[in-house]
Amino acid sequence: GVQTCALPILVGTLSTVDPDAGDAFTYTLVAGDGAGDNTSFEIVGNELRTKAAVDYESRSGYSVRVRTTDSGGLHTERSFAITITNIDDAPSALSMSSATVREDVAIGTVVGTLSSTDQDAGDTFTYTLVAGAGGSDNASFRIVGNEIRTAATLDYEKRSTLDVRIRATDAGGLFAEQSFAITLVNVKEAPAITLPSGFTGVEDTTATLAFATPPFGTGDASPKTSVRVVLRVDRGNILAASTAGVTVGGTGRSRTFAGTIAALNGYFTDPAGRIRYQPMPNDSGSRDITVTV
Numbered sequence: 001g002v003q004t005c006a007l008p009i010l011v012g013t014l015s016t017v018d019p020d021a022g023d024a025f026t027y028t029l030v031a032g033d034g035a036g037d038n039t040s041f042e043i044v045g046n047e048l049r050t051k052a053a054v055d056y057e058s059r060s061g062y063s064v065r066v067r068t069t070d071s072g073g074l075h076t077e078r079s080f081a082i083t084i085t086n087i088d089d090a091p092s093a094l095s096m097s098s099a100t101v102r103e104d105v106a107i108g109t110v111v112g113t114l115s116s117t118d119q120d121a122g123d124t125f126t127y128t129l130v131a132g133a134g135g136s137d138n139a140s141f142r143i144v145g146n147e148i149r150t151a152a153t154l155d156y157e158k159r160s161t162l163d164v165r166i167r168a169t170d171a172g173g174l175f176a177e178q179s180f181a182i183t184l185v186n187v188k189e190a191p192a193i194t195l196p197s198g199f200t201g202v203e204d205t206t207a208t209l210a211f212a213t214p215p216f217g218t219g220d221a222s223p224k225t226s227v228r229v230v231l232r233v234d235r236g237n238i239l240a241a242s243t244a245g246v247t248v249g250g251t252g253r254s255r256t257f258a259g260t261i262a263a264l265n266g267y268f269t270d271p272a273g274r275i276r277y278q279p280m281p282n283d284s285g286s287r288d289i290t291v292t293v
Contacts, residue, residue: 008049011041011082016068026069034079035065041082048080055119056086089119090174094166096148102185103156111182114146116168126169134179135165141182156186192217193291203284206239208273214265216293223262231255231275232290235283239276243267252278 016025027046029038040052041064054062062082069075098112116125127146129138141164142151154162162182169175194215200207218225230250231238237252245263250256257264267274279287 007053008042008044008051009054011048011050014043014046014048014066014068016070016076018070020070023070023072025071028067028069030065030067030077032065032077032079034063034081037062037082038064054084056084060084060086086120089170091116091118091123091125091168091170091176093117094168094176094178096166096180099180100183100185101150101154103154103187105150105154107150107152109150111141111148111150114143114148114166114168116170116176118170120170123170123172125171128167128169130165130167130177132165132177132179134163134181137162137182138164154184156184160184160186189219192219193293195291204279204281206276206278209238209275209277209289210273211268211275213269215268215291216261216265218261224260226258226260227264227293229257229264230290230292231257232292233277233287235287236277236279238289239278240274243274 014027016023018025025046027043027048029035029041029043031038040050040054040062042049042051043066048064048066061084063079064082065077065079067075067077093116095115095117096112097115101109101111114125114127116123118125125146127143127148129135129141129143131138137159140150140152140154140162141148143149143166148164148166160183162184163179164182165177165179167175167177194213194217196211216227216229232254234253238255239252240248240255240257242248246257246259246267248255248257257267259267277287277289
């Protein structure tokens with residue numbers, strides 16, 4: 001017999017040895033020793049066929065008892081052991097140990113481990129990314145052995161979920177495919193700082209620190225998010241005063257500014273020049289200003 005084929009399956013053709021040449025025979029399944037699996041089979045003419053599905057993984061052998069009756073009504077009986085031949089079964093399901101990964105991880109980071117369900121115990125599998133439904137983001141990943149890894153920089157702000165389609169192929173070449181949704185975990189990103197290339201002043205003269213464009217990006221935050229900015233110099237003093245929406249504190253060499261990102265951007269780019277630098281007497285040369293958020 002052969003498993004998982006359409007019913008009925010021809011198991012074998014019955015024949016009888018009889019001294020009466022040319023005699024005809026009728027075959028039937030009968031009770032008795034070795035008849036335990038008669039209900040799984042049927043006889044049509046002289047053919048023994050399956051009547052129920054047979055599965056090697058469930059049972060590798062069956063037993064039937066057959067009677068042959070000649071045209072005169074005489075009969076004999078015999079039991080037969082039927083061996084089920086194993087055939088390769090395709091994988092029935094794929095699974096991934098994890099389908100979550102942080103954004104901005106290094107290329108080559110393992111997302112999860114792949115495994116397959118298959119009736120054939122001990123079967124081995126090869127995994128590949130394949131085109132098809134649910135495979136729109138295959139190019140952002142690669143498979144090494146049974147591991148799915150990142151193949152590109154992943155950005156939560158662009159896409160929070162990526163879709164891949166994976167094929168598992170067993171040792172016999174049979175395969176199954178399944179799509180997976182990979183979820184990106186957002187990583188908090190600090191506001192970006194964009195500063196002018198430098199400021200110019202005159203010896204013994206207080207200079208305005210002019211910011212032509214808003215220096216503080218929002219990152220993952222809202223423009224209404226409150227932050228604290230610190231401007232530091234190693235010589236001289238930073239001069240500034242509080243306004244509605246921005247509170248100025250600290251010292252001349254370490255001046256603090258507190259407010260929302262939007263308010264601070266407005267304060268730093270105010271054409272009136274709210275932030276000034278006062279050099280030390282007779283000081284000249286370049287001085288570094290450090291900005292932190």
